Amino acid sequence: MNTADDQLRQRRSTSLAPSYQLFYDEPVHLVRGEGVWVYDTDGNRFLDCYNNVPSVGHAHPQVVAALAAQAGLLNTHTRYLHENVVDLAERLGAILPGDLNTCIFVCTGTEANDLAVQIARTVTGHHGVIVTERSYHGNSDLVGKLSTDSYPAAERPDWLGVVEPPNTYRGPFHVPDQDMGQKYAALVGDAIADLADLGHGAAAMLVDTSWDSNGVLIAPDDYVSRSAELIRAHGGLVISDEVQSGYCRMGRHFWGHMHYGIVPDIVTIGKPMGAGHPVAAVVTTPEIAAAFAERRNYFNTFGGNPVSAAVALAVLDVIDDEQLLDNATSTGATLGLGLSEIANRYEIVGTVQGRGLFWGLDMVNEQATRQPIAYADAKRIATMLRHRGILAGVTGRYSNVLKIRPPLVFEPEHVGILLTELDAVLDGFEPLGGDDARALGAEW
Ligand SMILES: Cc1ncc(COP(=O)(O)O)c(C=O)c1O
Structure with a gap:
């Protein structure tokens, strides 16, 4: 050095x-x-x-130009009318499946997951959340607890259900085992039952379908859908954390969850969305968004500002153009x-x-x-x-x-x-x- x-x-x-x-x-x-x-x-x-x-790509000229142009014109927040944020919400809604077309913009993946869990708890009336062992979803007080790789296991709250990640190479069920999707999903079922016994119920399963912090995994095809079925049967929601797996990262589909044939209830987006600029989002269905808005106010000063929205739109344009x-x-x-x-x-x-x-x-x-x-x-x-x-x-x-x-x-x-x-x-x-x-x- x-x-x-x-x-x-x-x-x-x-x-x-x-x-x-x-x-x-x-x-x-x-x-x-x-x-x-x-x-x-x-x-x-x-x-x-x-x-x-x-x-x-680093310093993409189209993204840099979009940022500079909007920064040179105006930057405020979502309490004034502005086209950029609406355009962005419509663009995201159009590339997400099902009724996932109602957005709340934030600035980081942590904030997105924090809000997604708040929404899930508010609309389901349950408190428990299920994540994988050695997960990472962010660093706020709430989401930090969902990041089991970041603090000692002895400090885990009892509303947290922690399941084995679906690692078919070195997990408890691995090749050449049969029915691994069913076996790993059964662990989610056990966690749901434990949360019910403790009186928390399961508000959500938060899943990163790249399983980055678990070592980058390809789960058995039916694992996510079986787990989703179980959590929904118990009144919980599926939150797909697309901070890593979204934005074309896994090839073939724009979103990671699409590789597993499910439509989540809530999607969280972060890192790649602004190609380096801090912009992130929670996208859910109109029904869930309305149920949340009935009971909670939410405002985020920087989330969805015109400059961040211009950057995020430019990123989507580049993905299409190139x-x-x-x-x-x-x-x-x-x-x-x-x-x-x-x-x-x-x-x-x-x-x-x-x-x-x-x-x-x-x-x-x-x-x-x-x-x-x-x-x-x-x-x-x-x-x-x-x-x-x-x-x-x-x-x-x-x-x-x-x-x-x-x-x-x-x-x-x-x-x-x-x-x-x-x-x-x-x-x-x-x-x-x-x-x-x-x-x-x-x-x-
Ligand atoms: C899967 C996943 N979710 C959420 C986050 C948190 O995002 P941020 O660092 O923008 O808060 C990360 C960050 O590494 C992540 O990998």
Whole structure:
């Protein structure tokens, strides 16, 4: 690290709270981005295989222009008439299934999930919420409790039902088990029964259909629909947290839940929606929105402001104009094939799961036992990639999963670069072991 970066790091550590973490022992100091590339202070470029927030690519000119134009004209809030926010709500309603066409705009994924759970509790009269073990949904007081990866299990409230994620590689039911969807859904049924016994009832099941923090999973086809049926039969709602899985991320469909054939009651959207600008949303049915409005007031100063709405509209335009859903599907298929081919050649890769432009490589010390590599080893792999110009992440319940989740403008030539560098890193890589228990919430 050069002296200037060292000084900046010291200033940062005295002026920012210790909760802030930096990726890499030798942090990357980025100053510019374009498409799938980011550049550091020395002009070194890195292929961004990690960041989903700049969904349509870093500094997309159309998004930047939309932001600048509206910021130069007017920025207020939703208590005045403005076309942008209405256009945006209509656009989202048109690409969501069923009656999901009534929006409330917020600024972060956390706020979206917080509001979604408030809505579910208000309209169902129940209090319990079901999430997966080692989930992440955000960081407010309420949503922080729903993020089981962020605090000790002993502090969980009794209104929280925590179920095993549907991990068909290393979960309690795994290949070659039969009827895994039914078996994992039965765990949701058990959690619903427990919440009923405690007098909370189940207000909602909150599900991220990429299962990012669980290590990027492909659930059995019928798992989500069976779970949804159970929760609805007990008067609860299905909230699909599309902060990770939405916006074409998983290829083939715009939304993650569509891969599982359900129409949720509430959808929450965040990160990719503004390609870096903080804009997020809750979308639900007119009936649910009306039932909530009868009992609760909701206003969000910045949510749905004209500038954020202009940015979000520009992101949707770029997705259409550049056919990024098709790209996520086709480039994602190339990426998946390439990663599987690498997995076949290296003992350390236990399995590859994912779809579209979101993949996880579950790394193991030994194929037979599926014992996860230590967090320290996973970090070493990510760090070696960084030194070869590739930004990737680490995720999963055991922090052993290499996470690949590039901007949607990732193309086959970028897949080639990533695979070449990953191959070079894995060739001869020896796990050393180390701190297998990662710090809580220390997702990369
Ligand atoms: C699935 C999921 N939901 C919600 C959030 C919270 O979003 P935000 O950081 O914008 O509050 C995250 C953030 O990582 C997430 O991954």
